[in-house]
Amino acid sequence: MPPRHARPGVTGLPPRRRAALPRGVLRSPGAGEDPAAGGAILRSDHPTLQGVQALAITLPLFLLTFANVYFLVAHNVPDSFTDPLTRTDSLYFTVTVFATVGFGDIAPVTQAARVLVTVQMVGNLLLLGIALRVVVLAVQHRRRTVGRDGG
Known part of the structure; x- marks a missing residue:
């Protein structure tokens, strides 16, 4: 080895x-x-493009997973949120939490829903940190590669 x-x-x-x-x-x-x-x-021959592609797949999957979980929780335990959630409402709430906007029109009420939203918030921070790391390392790697090749 x-x-x-x-x-x-x-x-x-x-x-x-x-x-x-x-x-x-x-x-x-x-x-x-x-x-x-x-x-x-x-x-990869194009690490920055690969990093962007990985993020383009991971971010929507992350958001859609939480939207679906919120919809299922609201459907199975109706008092979990301040309003009943449709699939659109669930996606709206997920993106609102992800963007840290927090309009306040939909909010978790039960302890389980609050824990779930907290898990999403921590996941948001981790995902953003990983995304930033992927992009920075890919750019640094590309700069070193270009610098060695003289291009």
Whole structure:
């Protein structure tokens, strides 16, 4: 097995920075992990485009998942929110929470609904942090690659 600092897909990063990258997203898989699942963004010829594509898939999936869960909770426990939620209302509420607008027209009432909304808020922060990290690392990687190639 090649030394850790020579692993494909993460060249140009110091060993400490490589170790901090999440496996399967920006970093090559370790021993016993599926190589097809790891480092796809940095191994790509266009890492910035790959990062944007990953975010373009992840963000709507994240929002639609919460919208569906809110709809099911409101449907099964009608007093969970201040108003009954249609699918459109659920998506509206999800995007309102994601955007941190909080108009106040729909609000969680029960403890379970409040916990669910809190989970979404924490997920929002994590998703935004990961998105920012993906974009920054992809741009840095591209700059290093262009700088080495002289282009």
